[in-house]
Amino acid sequence: MSFKEIDLMSVEENAVHLFDKSWALVTAGNREKSNTMTISWGGLGELWNEQVVTVYIRDSRYTKEFLDREDTFSVCVFDEDYRDKLLYCGTVSGRDEDKISKAGLKLAIDENGTPYFDDARLVIIAKKVYVQEMEREKILDDKYLKGFYSEDGIHTIYIGKAEKVLVRE
Numbered sequence: 001m002s003f004k005e006i007d008l009m010s011v012e013e014n015a016v017h018l019f020d021k022s023w024a025l026v027t028a029g030n031r032e033k034s035n036t037m038t039i040s041w042g043g044l045g046e047l048w049n050e051q052v053v054t055v056y057i058r059d060s061r062y063t064k065e066f067l068d069r070e071d072t073f074s075v076c077v078f079d080e081d082y083r084d085k086l087l088y089c090g091t092v093s094g095r096d097e098d099k100i101s102k103a104g105l106k107l108a109i110d111e112n113g114t115p116y117f118d119d120a121r122l123v124i125i126a127k128k129v130y131v132q133e134m135e136r137e138k139i140l141d142d143k144y145l146k147g148f149y150s151e152d153g154i155h156t157i158y159i160g161k162a163e164k165v166l167v168r169e
Helices: 017-020 064-067 080-091 101-102 142-148
Strands: 003-006 024-029 035-038 042-047 050-056 072-077 107-109 115-117 122-132 154-169
Touching: 017 042, 024 064, 024 080, 024 115, 035 050, 035 064, 035 080, 035 101, 035 115, 042 122, 050 064, 050 072, 050 122, 064 154, 072 115, 072 154, 080 101, 115 122
Parallel strands: none
Antiparallel strands: 003 154, 024 035, 024 072, 042 050, 050 154, 072 122, 107 115, 122 154
16 A cells, blocks of 8 residues: 655544544554554544644553553554454454454554554554553543443553654555
8 A cells, every 4th residue: 555644633534533433453562573452542632742642542451561662653544344354453362363464454564663554544653752541530420430440440541742644545
């Protein structure tokens, strides 16, 4: 596939729909080993005069190990006809199998070693600038605690500076 580089703020799609409706894969790792998972929570915006992407990863997810270890990650958004592949990547653990290959996705590595997917329609390569584990006592409305969290897991917030944004031509 062929990509052209754009500015993050020129992404025309509503950022909420980018994650919630389209779904996306967040991927981290290196040339030797990487992992990916489907995300439907995230955002695009500005922080510290930088264009950023924010993702939320549950503590129990295998991909979190890669996000914690590496300095960069990618967020890739796909066309609707990839929905089954993204569903697969969101339900199968990379601990147990090579889910990227089994899903039939084309993993690529950028010049700095960040994994992304060549078959995505939008790719954001991000450098981590902020990481924070959410705290239960700081979630101010109980409906979110009861609706999204059991006793054993919560999310970590990852904010990455958009180093490169690519759209399929």
